[in-house]
Amino acid sequence: MMLNKAEINQPLLITVLRFPGTAASLDEASWGLLIRQARNANVIGRMLSAVEPYVACHKWPLRAREAFIAEKNIADHRFASLIWEVEELAQILASENTRPILLKGAAYALEKKPFARFRNFGDIDLLVPLNQLAAVERALVSNGWLTTKADSYDQYYYRRWMHELPPMQHIHRGTNLDVHHAILPLTARYKPDSDRLIASARPSTGMASVDVLAPEDMFLHGAAHLFCEGECENALRNLLDLHDLWIDLFEDKSSVVGLVNRAVDLDLTVVLALAGRYMEHVLDSKNAGCIAGVMRDKGVMPQLFTWHDWLFDAIFLGFHPSCQQKGQALARQVLYLRSHYLRMPFYLLVQHLLRKAWREVQPVNG
Amino acid sequence: MTPARIAGILPRDFLEDGVILLAPPFVFRIRSPLPFVWDAIASSYADFSILDDYAFVDFELTIAPVNGLRRWVSPLVNMSIDGVFPFDALPASQAYPLLEWGMNWCVTSTAHHFLMCHSAVLAWNDLAVILPAPPGSGKSTLCAALTMSGWRLLSDELALLDPESLMLSPFVRPVSLKNASIELIGQRFPAADFTLPVKDTIKGEVAHMRPTTESVLQSRTLAKPRWLIFPQYDKDVELELKPMQKAEAVVELAKNAFNFRGFGAKGFSTLGALVDSVDCYRLTYSSLDLALAKFKELGEEVCKTNV
Numbered sequence: 001m002m003l004n005k006a007e008i009n010q011p012l013l014i015t016v017l018r019f020p021g022t023a024a025s026l027d028e029a030s031w032g033l034l035i036r037q038a039r040n041a042n043v044i045g046r047m048l049s050a051v052e053p054y055v056a057c058h059k060w061p062l063r064a065r066e067a068f069i070a071e072k073n074i075a076d077h078r079f080a081s082l083i084w085e086v087e088e089l090a091q092i093l094a095s096e097n098t099r100p101i102l103l104k105g106a107a108y109a110l111e112k113k114p115f116a117r118f119r120n121f122g123d124i125d126l127l128v129p130l131n132q133l134a135a136v137e138r139a140l141v142s143n144g145w146l147t148t149k150a151d152s153y154d155q156y157y158y159r160r161w162m163h164e165l166p167p168m169q170h171i172h173r174g175t176n177l178d179v180h181h182a183i184l185p186l187t188a189r190y191k192p193d194s195d196r197l198i199a200s201a202r203p204s205t206g207m208a209s210v211d212v213l214a215p216e217d218m219f220l221h222g223a224a225h226l227f228c229e230g231e232c233e234n235a236l237r238n239l240l241d242l243h244d245l246w247i248d249l250f251e252d253k254s255s256v257v258g259l260v261n262r263a264v265d266l267d268l269t270v271v272l273a274l275a276g277r278y279m280e281h282v283l284d285s286k287n288a289g290c291i292a293g294v295m296r297d298k299g300v301m302p303q304l305f306t307w308h309d310w311l312f313d314a315i316f317l318g319f320h321p322s323c324q325q326k327g328q329a330l331a332r333q334v335l336y337l338r339s340h341y342l343r344m345p346f347y348l349l350v351q352h353l354l355r356k357a358w359r360e361v362q363p364v365n366g
Numbered sequence: 367m368t369p370a371r372i373a374g375i376l377p378r379d380f381l382e383d384g385v386i387l388l389a390p391p392f393v394f395r396i397r398s399p400l401p402f403v404w405d406a407i408a409s410s411y412a413d414f415s416i417l418d419d420y421a422f423v424d425f426e427l428t429i430a431p432v433n434g435l436r437r438w439v440s441p442l443v444n445m446s447i448d449g450v451f452p453f454d455a456l457p458a459s460q461a462y463p464l465l466e467w468g469m470n471w472c473v474t475s476t477a478h479h480f481l482m483c484h485s486a487v488l489a490w491n492d493l494a495v496i497l498p499a500p501p502g503s504g505k506s507t508l509c510a511a512l513t514m515s516g517w518r519l520l521s522d523e524l525a526l527l528d529p530e531s532l533m534l535s536p537f538v539r540p541v542s543l544k545n546a547s548i549e550l551i552g553q554r555f556p557a558a559d560f561t562l563p564v565k566d567t568i569k570g571e572v573a574h575m576r577p578t579t580e581s582v583l584q585s586r587t588l589a590k591p592r593w594l595i596f597p598q599y600d601k602d603v604e605l606e607l608k609p610m611q612k613a614e615a616v617v618e619l620a621k622n623a624f625n626f627r628g629f630g631a632k633g634f635s636t637l638g639a640l641v642d643s644v645d646c647y648r649l650t651y652s653s654l655d656l657a658l659a660k661f662k663e664l665g666e667e668v669c670k671t672n673v
Contacts, residue, residue: 031422
């Protein structure tokens with residue numbers, strides 16, 4: 001396959017994600033690099049399962065085959081454990097007459113999305129209505145889900161400004177749980193209405209006792225998380241999630257119109273435009289250009305800037321030493337600041353960062 | 367072409383590009399600007415092969431001094447593994463033990479094509495004894511002594527069990543010895559060769575013993591599990607080898623298996639099948655010589671019945 005110059009300068013991982021067939025011509029050393037880059041970006045299983053249909057496993061180097069076996073060995077039990085935890089959570093919440101809405105990785109897995117098989121998730125994310133949050137928290141605490149933030153300022157910060165309870169963890173099993181009442185902070189620049197999200201949620205096809213977001217909302221939440229929070233390490237993984245949801249749900253043009261309308265309703269046009277742009281830029285996702293086209297037709301296309309490209313192109317390269325480029329560290333810092341800037345108004349941000357800085361310099365027992 | 371060996375290459379040759387070290391079944395590229403790290407590697411990996419740039423590299427480790435004012439007072443080093451820093455920075459004197467721990471971390475955090483147990487593994491005629499044990503049980507001492515007494519070293523830390531074939535893969539590495547064991551093994555086996563002891567690590571004083579040449583040459587030869595022995599050092603008991611219930615052995619082994627939980631039901635059935643295929647014992651000992659004699663007896667007994 002002929003690659004143009006820009007593509008040759010891409011990290012190997014991105015090239016293979018875009019054109020999995022190129023793995024056929026890799027030598028042993030390049031395979032090693034590919035696996036190491038994928039491990040760093042947390043997408044080994046996802047990458048290898050994309051290559052498999054193009055290059056049969058028996059043509060891979062032994063260590064690549066073994067890496068795939070390793071992923072398969074832990075994937076099945078990860079899924080079984082998730083189902084077990086979610087059933088448990090659904091039961092606890094049922095005692096408060098609440099149906100949890102599963103978000104992100106847990107939702108993809110529960111919906112049996114094929115791409116979710118190899119996806120790691122550090123925690124289970126739930127969405128519940130704000131007016132039931134206190135009851136849900138009490139029920140969870142009395143069933144062994146305890147807060148992980150002992151510091152009183154952290155507790156205050158989460159409860160006053162954030163879109164979730166302070167993170168929880170099960171006292172015996174160590175499973176991490178985030179209970180959300182909104183998908184972005186209360187103080188954030190964009191304000192998707194939780195009532196609308198909850199009203200459109202539907203029973204999960206994988207488990208009748210819990211809900212998942214409507215397909216459009218699932219995609220928009222993924223985009224909001226990726227482009228508003230400063231979680232750089234998993235940026236490429238999260239963009240792949242969007243790509244996979246996109247291929248799964250929206251490839252035809254009529255469904256894109258629905259997606260754009262929903263973004264307008266939820267105040268998420270900027271994140272949708274960014275999602276379209278970088279799916280196309282980085283992963284060459286089929287018909288991703290449609291998003292901008294439909295948004296322009298409807299007159300809802302937000303302005304994107306050159307600095308967006310500078311920022312996100314650097315982040316999506318990945319953070320393996322072989323992918324690092326000049327300015328990447330700065331881009332990462334800027335993304336962190338931007339995520340805070342999007343999260344809360346300036347005067348709150350200054351208070352919050354001063355508070356955190358003060359805590360850093362204080363003696364531990366002070 | 368036979369791959370080059372570490373022995374005979376001067377440490378300064380590695381300072382620039384590092385070295386691609388084959389420690390079957392894994393390949394590590396190691397980089398460090400610290401000459402004393404290379405002295406330790408040259409000593410403890412003398413019989414290992416180094417590969418050229420065309421090799422498949424599993425992990426890239428860089429151990430480098432931490433910049434900043436502290437480097438003038440008490441310098442620190444940290445370790446990057448493919449861009450990730452899994453450990454806190456440590457005093458520079460601990461750079462080599464840090465490298466060894468990092469190499470273990472690479473494997474335990476990724477090699478889930480194996481069921482991995484925290485244990486020493488040695489073999490007699492390709493029949494393996496698995497010695498699982500928590501720190502402080504005398505496992506490493508016993509492992510070093512057996513290695514120096516004609517047993518083939520597979521690993522002093524990690525049993526790599528293939529869940530399909532139930533065969534054990536070697537992962538031959540220097541044997542990590544702590545505190546009094548260093549002198550004990552050094553006196554008992556004058557042929558044993560150690561890296562310079564490093565004091566005040568989190569595990570106390572640490573030195574690494576070079577694996578025997580025979581073990582390194584056989585580092586691709588799988589071994590079949592034959593014995594599962596849980597050792598416990600006890601100064602009041604000379605030697606006691608007690609058969610152990612299989613059910614108890616499965617539970618004890620599961621506690622030592624790093625990725626047992628990740629494997630789910632498959633992990634349980636694999637450990638069950640493993641324990642079914644071996645003789646299980648608890649070993650309590652204070653006399654190293656009696657323990658070695660007992661192991662020899664076990665080995666020879668099995669070889670006799672196999673003939």
